[in-house]
Amino acid sequence: xxxxTLKIMKALSNDTRLRIVRFLLKKEKCVxxxxxxxxxxxxxxxxxxxxLEKSGILKSRREGKKIFYSIRDLRVYDMLxxxxxxxxxxxxxxxxxxxxxxx
Amino acid sequence: xxxxTLKIMKALSNDTRLRIVRFLLKKEKCVxxxxxxxxxxxxxxxxxxxxLEKSGILKSRREGKKIFYSIRDLRVYDMLxxxxxxxxxxxxxxxxxxxxxxx
DNA sequence: TAAACATATTGATGAAACTCAATATGTATG
DNA sequence: CATACATATTGAGTTTCATCAATATGTTTA
Numbered sequence: 001x002x003x004x005t006l007k008i009m010k011a012l013s014n015d016t017r018l019r020i021v022r023f024l025l026k027k028e029k030c031v032x033x034x035x036x037x038x039x040x041x042x043x044x045x046x047x048x049x050x051x052l053e054k055s056g057i058l059k060s061r062r063e064g065k066k067i068f069y070s071i072r073d074l075r076v077y078d079m080l081x082x083x084x085x086x087x088x089x090x091x092x093x094x095x096x097x098x099x100x101x102x103x
Numbered sequence: 104x105x106x107x108t109l110k111i112m113k114a115l116s117n118d119t120r121l122r123i124v125r126f127l128l129k130k131e132k133c134v135x136x137x138x139x140x141x142x143x144x145x146x147x148x149x150x151x152x153x154x155l156e157k158s159g160i161l162k163s164r165r166e167g168k169k170i171f172y173s174i175r176d177l178r179v180y181d182m183l184x185x186x187x188x189x190x191x192x193x194x195x196x197x198x199x200x201x202x203x204x205x206x
Numbered sequence: 207t208a209a210a211c212a213t214a215t216t217g218a219t220g221a222a223a224c225t226c227a228a229t230a231t232g233t234a235t236g
Numbered sequence: 237c238a239t240a241c242a243t244a245t246t247g248a249g250t251t252t253c254a255t256c257a258a259t260a261t262g263t264t265t266a
Binding site: 030031 | 240241242244246
């Protein structure tokens, strides 16, 4: 799928995934914190986290047994700030996720 | 669905619908212009236009036999400008679609 | 008012997506 | 190195969605 915007829209077009991303806006979280908060099973949560990571919206890192997820694409941060809170601004493009910040 | 942001994401999470919205960004268009452009049948196009209107993103007006669709929710305009073109800014909220501009 | 035109709706079909329980994988610890 | 813990994967069941052809609705015009 070449359409970057479409990819983002699809990634956020599901309640479970949108709630995950919102939960991560302020700070990274491990899976064991996320799935009780969004009220889904561990397996469901893991699957949706995988999709969000694959789409480029989230990234993850391991720390001991735990895996922490956080926002990679900061455009999403501003988009949600804007749509959810009716405020927020779009920053200039240099600020955002580029090829160099992948993975 | 109470979640306004989720509603917008869902509305734009489909290639056909996203292409329709992009085609309408500059100027309203009638159905007979839209469906050849996005390369879908008339019926498919009509269905997706209906969903976009129901979600609050588009509005329509009749002129003779033709029905013209255009962008109602201007947040979508800026969102796409931003995501598609890596530029654009978020304007202040008074600018956007409010309860009073519905229908 | 009948025919032509523009759009909407319906019904059928196939594809894609969500969710969960169960199981597998990988990491730390006693 | 065996057990516990954290996360990922698999398989089944269900639902949702997109699309198209055919048909219906509504509007203009001859």
